[in-house]
Amino acid sequence: MVRAIILVKSPKKLIAARLRKISSVSDSFPTSGQFDAVAIIDVKQLSQIKDVATLIQKISGVERTETMVEVQ
Template structure:
C-alpha cells in the first residue's frame, strides 16, 4: 500500500467534497494557507498516484496540485 497527500489549489468552495468522490481518495478536507484542500490517497502501486493527480487536475477550478508521497 502506498499513501500520498495531494495539496490542491482551487478557489472553488466545495473542492474537498469533489475530491472525496474520487475512488482512490480516502479522505479530503479544506485547509487554510497556500492550498485550499488536501486529498489523502491510498493506492496499491506508485503509478496510481499520478493517475489520481491527473484526475484531480481535470476537475473544473483546480489551478494546481502538489503531491507528497509517504516515505518509509
C-alpha cells in the same frame, strides 16, 4: 499500499467534497494557507499516484496540485 497527500489550489467552494468522490481518495478536507484542500490517497502501486493526480487536475476550478508520497 502506497499513501500520498495531494495539496490542491482551487478557489471553488466545496472542492474537498469533490475530491472525496474519487475512489482512491480516502480522506479530503479544506485548509487555509497556500492550498485550499488536501486529499489523502491510498493506491496499490506507486505509478497509480500520477493517475489520481491527473484526475484531480481535471476537476473544474483546480489551478494546481502538489503531491507528497509517504516514505516509510
